[in-house]
Amino acid sequence: MRLFKRLKKPVLFLLAFVLVNALLTFFLTPYASPSSEMWDGYFRQQEIDAIYIGTSQCYESVNPEVTNPITGDHAYNMGTNAQSISDTKLALETAFADHEIKEVVFILDYDSIMKKTERRPKAEACFCYAMNRHLSLPARFKNAISFMFRPDYFCEAESVNYLIPWINNRSNFRPEYMLENAKAKLTGKAPEAGDLNNIRNEYGYKGFYGILDYDEDKDLPKEKEWSEEEVSDRAFTKLDDIISLCEKEQAKLLVVVAPETVSEVLSYGDSYFERHAFLREYLNARGVSLYDFNLANPSFYSSLPEDFKDWVHLNDAGAASFSTALATLQNKLRAGEDCEGLFFEGKEAYLSAADRIDSVRLKLYSNGKEGLTAEAFAMTGIPDRAEYEFYVREAGMTEEILVQGYSEKNSLIYQPKKSGTVTVRVNVRRAGSTCAFEHYRTEKTDYWKN
Amino acid sequence: MQFYSLEFILFLIILLLAYYLFAGKKGWLCLLAGSLLFYASFHVYYLFYVLGVAFSVWGGAWLLSKTEKKRKGRRRLILFSVLTLNFGVLCLFKYGGNLPGMSGLLMPLGLSFYMFQAAGYLVDIYYRKYEAEKNPVRFLLFVSWFPQLVQGPIGRYDRLAPQFDKTPAWDAERAKHAMVRVLYGAMKKYALANLLAGTVSHILDGDVRGLSSQVTVIGILFYAVQQYADFSGGIDMVIGIAELFGITMDENFRRPYFSVSVADFWRRWHITLGAWMRDYVFYPFALLKPMQRLGKTCKKKLGKHMGQAIPASIANLLVFFLVGIWHGSELHFVVWGLYNGVLIALSDLMRPLFDKLSAALHIRTESGGFHVFRVVRTFLLVSVGWYFDRIERVSDALVCLKNTFLHFDRDFSTVATLFAERFSDSQIVLPFVALFSLIILIVCSVLQEKGRDVYAGLQKVKCGYRWLLYIFMMVLIMTGFAYTNSGGGFMYAAF
Numbered sequence: 001m002r003l004f005k006r007l008k009k010p011v012l013f014l015l016a017f018v019l020v021n022a023l024l025t026f027f028l029t030p031y032a033s034p035s036s037e038m039w040d041g042y043f044r045q046q047e048i049d050a051i052y053i054g055t056s057q058c059y060e061s062v063n064p065e066v067t068n069p070i071t072g073d074h075a076y077n078m079g080t081n082a083q084s085i086s087d088t089k090l091a092l093e094t095a096f097a098d099h100e101i102k103e104v105v106f107i108l109d110y111d112s113i114m115k116k117t118e119r120r121p122k123a124e125a126c127f128c129y130a131m132n133r134h135l136s137l138p139a140r141f142k143n144a145i146s147f148m149f150r151p152d153y154f155c156e157a158e159s160v161n162y163l164i165p166w167i168n169n170r171s172n173f174r175p176e177y178m179l180e181n182a183k184a185k186l187t188g189k190a191p192e193a194g195d196l197n198n199i200r201n202e203y204g205y206k207g208f209y210g211i212l213d214y215d216e217d218k219d220l221p222k223e224k225e226w227s228e229e230e231v232s233d234r235a236f237t238k239l240d241d242i243i244s245l246c247e248k249e250q251a252k253l254l255v256v257v258a259p260e261t262v263s264e265v266l267s268y269g270d271s272y273f274e275r276h277a278f279l280r281e282y283l284n285a286r287g288v289s290l291y292d293f294n295l296a297n298p299s300f301y302s303s304l305p306e307d308f309k310d311w312v313h314l315n316d317a318g319a320a321s322f323s324t325a326l327a328t329l330q331n332k333l334r335a336g337e338d339c340e341g342l343f344f345e346g347k348e349a350y351l352s353a354a355d356r357i358d359s360v361r362l363k364l365y366s367n368g369k370e371g372l373t374a375e376a377f378a379m380t381g382i383p384d385r386a387e388y389e390f391y392v393r394e395a396g397m398t399e400e401i402l403v404q405g406y407s408e409k410n411s412l413i414y415q416p417k418k419s420g421t422v423t424v425r426v427n428v429r430r431a432g433s434t435c436a437f438e439h440y441r442t443e444k445t446d447y448w449k450n
Numbered sequence: 451m452q453f454y455s456l457e458f459i460l461f462l463i464i465l466l467l468a469y470y471l472f473a474g475k476k477g478w479l480c481l482l483a484g485s486l487l488f489y490a491s492f493h494v495y496y497l498f499y500v501l502g503v504a505f506s507v508w509g510g511a512w513l514l515s516k517t518e519k520k521r522k523g524r525r526r527l528i529l530f531s532v533l534t535l536n537f538g539v540l541c542l543f544k545y546g547g548n549l550p551g552m553s554g555l556l557m558p559l560g561l562s563f564y565m566f567q568a569a570g571y572l573v574d575i576y577y578r579k580y581e582a583e584k585n586p587v588r589f590l591l592f593v594s595w596f597p598q599l600v601q602g603p604i605g606r607y608d609r610l611a612p613q614f615d616k617t618p619a620w621d622a623e624r625a626k627h628a629m630v631r632v633l634y635g636a637m638k639k640y641a642l643a644n645l646l647a648g649t650v651s652h653i654l655d656g657d658v659r660g661l662s663s664q665v666t667v668i669g670i671l672f673y674a675v676q677q678y679a680d681f682s683g684g685i686d687m688v689i690g691i692a693e694l695f696g697i698t699m700d701e702n703f704r705r706p707y708f709s710v711s712v713a714d715f716w717r718r719w720h721i722t723l724g725a726w727m728r729d730y731v732f733y734p735f736a737l738l739k740p741m742q743r744l745g746k747t748c749k750k751k752l753g754k755h756m757g758q759a760i761p762a763s764i765a766n767l768l769v770f771f772l773v774g775i776w777h778g779s780e781l782h783f784v785v786w787g788l789y790n791g792v793l794i795a796l797s798d799l800m801r802p803l804f805d806k807l808s809a810a811l812h813i814r815t816e817s818g819g820f821h822v823f824r825v826v827r828t829f830l831l832v833s834v835g836w837y838f839d840r841i842e843r844v845s846d847a848l849v850c851l852k853n854t855f856l857h858f859d860r861d862f863s864t865v866a867t868l869f870a871e872r873f874s875d876s877q878i879v880l881p882f883v884a885l886f887s888l889i890i891l892i893v894c895s896v897l898q899e900k901g902r903d904v905y906a907g908l909q910k911v912k913c914g915y916r917w918l919l920y921i922f923m924m925v926l927i928m929t930g931f932a933y934t935n936s937g938g939g940f941m942y943a944a945f
Contacts, residue, residue, distance in 0.1 A: 006622070013917055020921050148456050155491065157931060159456030167932045173879035366660035419857055421662070421864055446662040446864055 021164055028166040028173070031184040034059065034081035035123075035130035037200045042076060043134045044202070048099040050075035052204075053091060054107030055083045057258040061314045062107060063323045064203035070327035071334075073103070077204030080130075082123035085112050085238040092242060094131075096249045103252045103330065106242070108290075110226075110257075110275065113235040121158040125168035207316035212261070212308040214359040215440050221267035221311050226275040236282070243286050254330070255283055257292035259303040259322055260312045262358035263379040265294050265350075273347040291329060291343060293322065295350055300342040301325035305358065354381030357438045360388075360428040364445040371415035372447050376426040378410075378439075386410075389427040389437070395420025422447045451491040452939075453687050454636065461488065462691070469695060470620045478591055478614040481695065485596035492559050499539075499558045504593040506532055507568040508586045511575040515582035529576045533569060540565050545779040559943055562776065563602040564593050566726055571607040573730050580608050588614070595697075597688040601681070601942040603702040603722040613697045621696065627905055628693035633923055634894070635686025641926040642887040643680035643941075644934050645880055646672045649872050650840075658846045662864035663853045670833055673840050675888065677941060678707065681720070684940040705895045707832075710824040712793045715832055723776075727769045736765040755802055763795030770794070777839070782847060786838035793831060883929045890923065 032040075034056065042048075050073040052062040058079025068075055078091045088106065095101055111117035128147050132140040148159045161167045171177070184190055190199050200206040246253040257276075265272050272294075280290045293301060307318025314322055332339050344350045358379040365373040378386035390412040391400035400423065404412050408431065416422050423444045427437035451458050465484040473480035490497050510532030517525050543557035571592070575582045583589040592611045598604075653661065653669030661669070682703040692699045702721050709715035716724050735741065741761045749757025767788065774787015797804075808815050834851065841847040873881050894904050908916055 009913075013920070016917055017921055017924065020925065024925070155451050155455050155457040157452060157454045160454060160459065161928070161931050164928050164931075167928050170932055173929075366657065420859065444867070446660050446665070 021166075025164075025166045026185065027178040027182055028170040029181075030169065030171050031181055031190055032199060033126055033130065033169055034079075034206070035126045036133065037206070038078055038080050038204055039130045039134055041200055041202060041204050042078065042095075045074075045076055045099075047074045048076045048095065049073055049101060050103040050105070051078050051092065051095050051101055052076070052105045052107060053078045053083070053088055054258075055079060055109040055112060056081050056313060057109050058083075058107035059200065059204060059206050060208060060309075061258040061319050061322055062105070062326060063201070063205040063207065063319050065201055065205060066320055066323035067327035067330070068203070070324065071330050075103075075203065077200075079107065079204070080123070080127055082120045083109075083112070083127065084118065084120050084124050085235045085242070087124055087127045088112075089238055089242050089245065090127075090131075092245055096245065096251070101249065101251045103254070104246055105254045105256055105326070105330070107258050108255050108279075110279075113232055113239065114226075114230050115232045116230065118232045118235045119152065121153060121156075121161075122168040125158070125162050125165075128162075129165055129169060205319070207319055208309040208313070209316050210309045211306050211315060212310055214261075214263070214305065217310070219311060220359060220361060220441070221261075221264045224268050224271070226268055226271035228274075228278055231278075240286070243283075243288055247287075252333075253288050254333070255279075255288055255290045256326065257290070257294060259293045259296075259307070259314060259318070261303075261305075261308050262354045262356070262381070263361075264311045266354070266358075266379050266381070270347065273350075289333075291339070293325065295344045296325070297342055297344060298353055300328075302353075305356070351381035355385075356380060357386060357428055357430060360426055360439045360441045362424065362426050362441040362443045364422075364424055364443050366422075366445050366447045371413055372422055372424075372445065374412040374414065374424045374426065374443075376410045376428065376441070378428045384408075385431050386428050387431045387433075390414075391425040391427075392416075393423040393425075394418065395422070400425055416447045419447060421445070451488055453684075453691070454640065457491070461491075462694070466694060470618050473618055475617055477616070477618040478588060481595070481614060482587065482591040485591060485594040485599070488596035489559075489594060489599055496558045499561055500564060500594045500599075501590070502539075503536055503561075503565050503568050504590040505586055506535060507572050507593070508583065508589040511572050511582045511589075512584075514572070514575050519578070525576060529572065532572055536565050536569060560598075560600045560602075563604055564599060566723070567598075567602075567604045567606075568593050570604070570726055570730055573734075574607065583607070583611065595692075597691040597697075598699060601684050601688070601940050602720075603685060603688070603700045604726050605700055605722070609700065610697070616696060618696065624696065625694055628690040630905055630908070630920070631690035631693065632687050633920060635683040635688075635690060636927055637887050637923045638679040638683025638686065638891060639940070640683075640934075641883050641923075641930040642891065643676045643683060645884045645887075645930050646676040646679070648934075649868075650676050652872065653868070654840050658841055659849045661850065661853070663858045664862060664865045665868050666850045666854055668865065668868065670836050670840070673836055674707075674833055677836075678703075679887075679891065680941045684942065705899050707829055708825055708895065708899050709828045709832075710821065711797060711828055712790060712831055713797065715828055716790065716794070723773070727773060731772060732765045732769050735768055736761055741765070756799070759795075759798045759801070763798055766794050766798070767791040780842065782838050782842055782844050785844050785847075786835055789835050789838055793835075877933060879929060880933050883926050883933075886922075887926050887930075 038059065050064075050071065052058055052064065052067075052075060056079065059077050060079075062077055062079070064073075064075040064077055067073070076095075078095065080087065080091075083091075092101075092104060112120075125147065128143050132143055135143065144162065147153065148162050150159075153159045153162075243253060268275065276290075276292055276295065283290045293303075296302065301322070303314070303318060303322070307314055307321065309315035309318075329339060329342070332342075344353070361377045361379060363375045365375075367373060374390060376388050376390075377383065378388075380386060387406045387408050388404075388410050389402070389406045390404040392403045392414055393400040394416050395418065403414060406427075406429070412424070414422075414424075421444055423442060425440055425442040427440045429435055429438045451461065461484070465480070468484075469477055469480045486497060486500075489500055510528055513528050514525055517528065519525075540562055543561060571589075574580060583592070588611070591614055592605070592607055595605070595610070595614075650669055650673045653665055654673065658666065685702040689699045689701070700722050704718040704721060706715050706719035709718050741764070744764075745757050745761040748760045752760070768791075770787040770791030771784065772787070773790070774784045777783040777787070807813075813820060837847040837851055837854075838844065841850060869881075897904050897907070908919070
């Protein structure tokens with residue numbers, strides 16, 4: 001009795017906290033997340049004999065509704081948002097246990113195998129919550145414990161935050177969203193059901209209709225470097241496990257890199273090709289082939305500018321053409337055809353094929369007395385063929401004024417008349433073109449006359 | 451092992467159970483085992499350093515205690531040998547990055563904090579302030595006491611060590627107080643400092659010369675809050691955790707942004723470092739014979755005030771040079787340290803002038819209005835110092851200061867752009883979390899500044915309201931985590 005009296009208040013406080021947490025979880029965790037949609041859809045499938053798996057580049061790029069009629073498979077897309085290699089393995093183990101899988105197409109996102117970007121605690125927690133909804137209580141417990149006690153999470157905040165789902169799986173704190181979400185949960189009806197922008201199709205594919213605005217989108221790929229030293233040993237161990245698992249289950253494993261914009265590929269410079277060569281060698285040594293659709297020969301497949309919803313994801317139209325090409329590749333490989341010729345070998349071949357100007361990057365430097373420097377780079381495989389035009393708008397001006405007409409010179413040095421925010425716009429087109437511009441970019445900087 | 455992690459929570463629960471249920475009179479051994487385990491969880495090789503510091507200092511102190519007082523030369527030799535050895539290692543880690551074979555060698559976490567703590571003990575023994583510890587293992591606990599290991603506070607042997615000998619006795623009220631303190635600290639760290647960190651870095655880690663004056667000021671103000679919330683929040687957690695074991699640690703902050711002068715600020719900010727510098731650098735230096743001679747000369751030629759102020763100012767400059775260099779060997783830290791030292795020295799030297807000026811202008815220096823003026827003035831002066839502390843190049847910091855004071859722009863479009871970039875639609879709740887946390891922090895600080903015991907006041911509030919506040923603070927912390935990828939380390943753990 002004394003113990004009860006002593007513990008009454010702490011227990012009540014804990015219960016109050018759990019209640020608040022449950023309410024927040026109810027209102028804030030979305031009706032459907034990429035993971036919950038995937039697992040809900042997966043457990044509805046009667047027959048699966050092929051799997052597409054990977055990150056959002058998988059579930060937004062491969063539509064089994066398109067591939068199945070070509071390959072004759074009953075494929076399901078098990079891609080989830082920022083899926084880690086560990087979760088890829090976990091999903092495959094589940095699929096192998098439940099179905100007779102004959103082929104696995106792993107849409108590889110390089111971020112998931114690099115030291116700096118492989119850690120995806122929130123996505124992994126969401127994956128775990130969504131999977132747990134379909135498991136027995138002991139299996140749920142085991143899953144949760146294995147997440148919280150994972151060596152890289154156990155000593156970090158993620159181990160505690162697993163117990164608070166709305167930290168890991170929430171999209172918006174706006175009251176109208178929370179109400180709509182609660183309504184959807186109570187009625188069991190997804191918001192705007194049937195719209196592919198909100199929900200996956202029955203094969204696990206989720207399409208988006210938007211088209212990337214190459215000139216206005218703020219997330220233009222920045223210059224990136226890739227180094228062999230940055231690859232994660234842990235991720236590669238998991239990759240080896242996946243290869244062994246597929247071998248054991250006698251399932252064919254294909255590793256594929258989904259199409260990205262030319263700007264994204266070029267943002268890596270030469271290291272894109274080094275990265276490809278490194279991974280191809282690694283996989284080939286283990287009897288697995290790698291196919292990078294960014295390096296596909298245009299006679300086999302090429303993406304169009306309007307195929308992308310952002311710099312690294314295809315939209316619905318792009319996914320349809322990529323899915324067709326992927327299924328064609330699968331069939332050719334099954335028929336024993338040599339498919340190496342369908343992909344470029346080296347950098348030069350790719351660059352000469354990537355002859356369109358995809359976008360233009362603009363960098364501004366404010367150098368005090370020396371003025372302002374603008375440097376533009378056309379994102380194309382053949383930059384020599386680009387020409388640039390610069391406009392400037394200083395603080396207080398109503399419109400931009402032309403300060404440097406079209407020429408091959410890709411930089412501008414400009415001396416603002418006064419301090420304040422300066423806006424620079426660069427237009428770019430292929431040399432010899434008469435169009436006003438093919439692409440443009442606008443950047444702002446604050447300039448001070450020191 | 452981060453404080454906010456399952457690993458630490460389990461560690462703490464197990465250690466508390468072991469301490470209160472099984473340890474009995476050997477409680478200190480239990481705490482020692484826990485402390486070493488805690489430190490080893492970061493890197494096993496860290497143990498080598500904490501053992502090295504503890505045993506070298508204990509050995510030095512033991513030798514000092516065995517050496518007769520009149521053998522001054524030998525005693526000095528022991529003192530300086532042990533200090534040189536320890537501070538040499540510290541300097542090697544802190545400033546030897548460019549030496550061959552030293553690049554990439556990481557400084558053991560918290561090394562400077564426990565080294566300062568141990569060095570303080572050695573100097574106290576040298577001056578025979580108290581008896582030397584006979585048991586090296588017991589002394590190891592004083593050095594390695596786990597809550598303080600990472601970022602202090604820098605404890606004193608005579609206040610901390612005797613507490614380890616107490617027989618553990620659980621006190622539910624004390625535990626409640628401790629947990630509220632931990633919660634308050636966690637809110638400061640995770641719902642305020644961590645949320646501001648991204649914006650501060652976004653503003654001040656790039657090309658700062660091109661920043662508008664308003665954005666620069668926002669960056670510095672955010673940094674002032676971030677740094678305080680991070681460090682003092684961490685210290686609150688440390689003190690709270692220690693309190694769970696019945697150990698009272700020294701306070702490290704006393705509402706520094708309510709200071710009425712820069713000297714007052716340094717008596718309220720990182721108090722234990724300031725006190726350490728005062729006791730082990732300022733006084734020993736000011737009492738050196740050449741400094742005393744200088745004082746006498748100044749007194750004779752410039753008057754009594756200058757006779758005291760000039761040696762003290764020189765000692766202050768030395769102290770703040772060391773404080774600056776303790777933060778890092780980069781020039782901007784040295785400039786920041788000296789900036790504070792110069793301000794304190796000038797205010798000390800010119801005090802008679804200020805007094806005369808106040809009298810001539812009929813300023814009521816005891817009035818509330820003048821107090822507010824002094825607080826605001828001090829905040830501005832300290833904030834100017836943050837330019838040098840945070841901006842990594844002195845020339846950049848000077849340009850930013852020039853922009854702030856000479857080019858203050860009335861066009862606020864750059865601020866609007868900044869907020870639009872940082873707090874997009876999906877992150878709209880983030881500024882509110884930081885704001886609510888800041889309001890709680892300010893309310894508590896004001897009440898404490900007025901001499902009120904906030905915790906005691908809370909106990910008088912109805913239980914439901916109190917719980918509501920606690921749960922609200924917990925929700926703020928959790929919401930903070932919804933926008934950050936991890937707990938992040940403490941800023942001062944890097945020093």
